[in-house]
Amino acid sequence: MRTITTDVLIVGSGGAGLRAAAAAADGGAKALIVCKGKVNRSGSTLLAGANVSADVMCDGRSMASMGIGIGDENDSKEKFYKDIILEGVWLNDRGLVKQYVENAPTVIREIVENNKNLHPKGDDREIGIPGSTIIDTYYKMIRERNVDVVEDSSLLDLLKASDGTVAGALFLDLIHGEIFAVNAKATVLATGGMHNCYSFTSGTTGLVGEGQAAAIRAGAEMIDMEMVTFCPGVITHPMKWRGSILPYIIHTNDQFRLKNADGEEFMAKHLPQSAVDLALHSEWNKMLLCYAMHKEVNQEGKGDAYGGVTFDLEFKDEEDEQAFLDHYPFLKTGTCNEMFRYIKDHGGIPVYGAAHYFDGGIFVDPSFATSLEGLFAAGECTGGTFGSNRVSAATTQMLVQGLEAGKSAAAYAAGAELKAFCPVCLEKAEKDALRPFEEGKEDPRKLKKKINEIVSAGAGVVRDEKGMTEALAALEAQDLSAYGVTVDTRAYNRSWMDWLESRSMLTCSKAILASSLMRKESRGVFIRSDYFYTDNDEYLVSTRYKDGRVRLEPVDQADVPVPAGRLGYIENIEDVIKRLSYS
Ligand SMILES: Cc1cc2nc3c(=O)[nH]c(=O)nc-3n(C[C@H](O)[C@H](O)[C@H](O)COP(=O)(O)OP(=O)(O)OC[C@H]3O[C@@H](n4cnc5c(N)ncnc54)[C@H](O)[C@@H]3O)c2cc1C
Structure with a gap:
């Protein structure tokens, strides 16, 4: 088998992966990124803020010190720290929050200094930057540092040495169908969220939790897997825009209305007025709006033909509309303008709550070491930073965590030797990946669809004991060996990818449900109707x-x-x- 050797292997090339690779190179390590898609065009980072305006955050005083005309001298890192813990409803890992608060100004400064033409708008603690600008900033950084990159290759499994240390990983070259190994002194997982375990999501199709699943199979500890943030205002129809969060981005405004299939506004039916006000004017809108939508569709039975509700904009007059457009200038051109016109011409656009961000994931300590020796993790594939609710920016999270994980991995690699893979472990990982060529004949897309239905029903916005127990049992009953490739070639075999992805989806979904069943309360984004x-x-x-x-x-x-x-x-x-x- 072809084996590439390196000091630090980074899996994934969103903000976390790119920042980790640059930091590892700065730490004197030979760094290699292996990613499933294209290095600068895959993952959620690119979609952040609908690629129009993603919030990047730090405390207001540090923001003010950057000379970009915004911030708040009266704010402090201490206040920001306490607020993040309150927003996480006290569950946050304190070490990770400290690390986030300390390093947030560093990464924001990096982006601002590397983009001289950027004139970010913002407020006390945040500035808005398109996801692609963030990616391009760090893509340039890894190119300047000669980081090696292997694209279009998907993580199959982590590989251990005979002493149990993680010694690299096994990958599938998706284009040629070749399985290859990377032998590394340290490995960083930066594979993003588990979005496609759910049928309706705002994330890209490649995100199915393969890093989390590989970590689980290798025996790593996971944290708060039950915590899933759903985003309201995600387009369900027309198909060409399905999954876009643009309505959410422009919803915190006086002109915004949510209506059921009968054209009635329904928020006040399910939430006290004080909570409706919060939903409209605070970052807590995600769970409150999703909760109200869930009740209207599933309890009242007033969902539209696409299973959701209508997002509408109502303007008092032309002046009001012009002021709205001036507030959101990106609505004046291109696809955003098309969407805006659609909303106006069709009396709104169909939306619903979509799986959006994963607050839980691989357990890491503040140096971003996982519970497995030699393995580090950063970004959305980790858990703990935001406790039960991410209000502050995930974009900042991925960058500060990538920075620290890359540094830690390089320092670890400097004192480590390259260890040979345990032969049994290598053989098993390869054999497991080839199972769909030997076993069942069913199309793995059917399994993906089943998992999507089970997880969306059992671990959606609002959960209960019965639904979750049934969902977990249904997942346990799925037999992976009944499914196999639908064509027998290896090169760019989509059905092989489907099988591999459904294997990871099953692993992650079981962890989400098993963890959900243990929490008999509602907190943050986790809502149980039986423990409200x-x-x-x-x-x-x-x-x-x-x-x-x-x-x-x-x-x-x-x-x-x-x-x-x-x-x-x-x-x-x-x-x-x-x-x-x-x-
Ligand atoms: C539509 C949308 C809008 C958002 N808007 C905001 C916002 O405004 N503000 C904010 O703070 N946050 C926002 N978020 C969340 C934020 O964008 C993400 O949490 C963050 O970008 C995650 O970065 P990451 O590097 O951890 O993962 P990602 O950017 O998702 O990158 C994951 C990488 O791992 C790779 N990968 C996955 N599986 C494999 C595999 N098997 N093998 C190899 N590589 C693999 C992917 O190809 C990709 O390169 C948004 C998310 C979405 C989906």
Whole structure:
């Protein structure tokens, strides 16, 4: 088998992967990125902020010090730290939050200094930058540092040495159908979210949680896998725009309306007015709007033909419309303008809540080491930073984590030797990847569809014991060996990819459901209809999934006071928001 050797292997080339590779190279390591798509055009990073305006965040004082005309001198890193923990409803890993707050100004400065023509708009703590600008900044950085890149190659499994250390990974070259290995002193996973475990998602098609699944198979510990952020205002129809979050980007405005199939506004039916106001004017809109949409569609049965609701814009007069367009100038041209016109001409556009961001993932410590020796992870494939709700920027998360993970991996590699793969481990990983050529004949797309249906029904916006138990049992009942390739060639075989992706989807989905069943409360983005309250007596814990089992780990609460007892889910959100320094 062809084997490439390197000091630091980085899997994935979104913001986290690119930043990690550049940091590893700066740390003196020979760095190699292997990614499933094109190095500068794959993953969620490119879509951030609908590639119009993704928020990148740090504390207001640091922002003000950058000389870009925004920020807040009265803010501080301490306030930002406390707010992130409140927004995470106290579950956040404190070490990861400290690391985020400390390094956020560094990465923002990098982007601003590398893009002299950028005149970002923003407010006290955030500036808006298109996802592609972020990617291009760090793509340039890895090219300047001569980082090696292998594109169009998908991670199959992590490979261990005989002593159990992660010694690299096995990949499939998707174009030629060749399986190859990378032998590395340190490995960084930066493979993004698990979006396509769900049938409706805002993420790109390649994101199915293959990094998380490989980590689980290798015995790594996962954290808070039950925490999934759904984005309201994601287009369901027309097909050409399905998955676009543009309506969400422009929704926090007085002109925005959400209507059911009968043309009625419905938010106030499911939320108290105070929560409706929050949903419209705060970053907590994601879960509140998704909750109201879920109730209207699934409980009231007032969903539209596409299974969702209508996003509409209502303007008082032409002046109002012009002011709106001036506020969102990207709506004046190109595809965004087409979408805007569609909304106006069709009395709105069909939208629903889509799986959008994964708050849980691979457990890492503040040096971004995982529970497996030799393995690091960064970005959305990790968990813990944002606890039960990401309000602050995931874009900043991926960059600060990539930076630190790359540094740590390079330092680790400097003191490590290249270890030979355990032969049994290598043989098994290759044999497993070739199973669809030997086993069942069913088309693996059918399995993907089944997993999507099961996970969307059992682990959607609102969950309950019965639904989750049934969903987990249904996942356990799926037999991967019944599925196989539909064509027998290796080169660019889409059905082989489908089989491999469905294998990872099954692994991740079981972890999401098993972890969800352990949390008998509602908190942040995790909503249970049968436990519709936040329980600070019993559930100030993170879930830890490993080898098919879940344990509960208390979260250190020393730094931010937490009210004891149980509080209704919505009341708790309102209470938390009152405690924020910016509320
Ligand atoms: C539509 C959308 C809009 C968003 N808007 C915002 C926003 O405005 N603000 C914000 O803060 N956050 C936003 N987010 C979230 C944010 O963009 C992501 O959390 C962040 O970009 C993740 O970066 P990452 O590097 O961890 O992963 P990604 O950018 O997703 O990159 C993952 C990489 O891993 C590769 N990969 C995956 N599987 C494999 C495999 N098997 N083998 C090899 N490589 C693999 C992919 O090809 C890709 O290169 C948005 C997300 C979406 C989907």
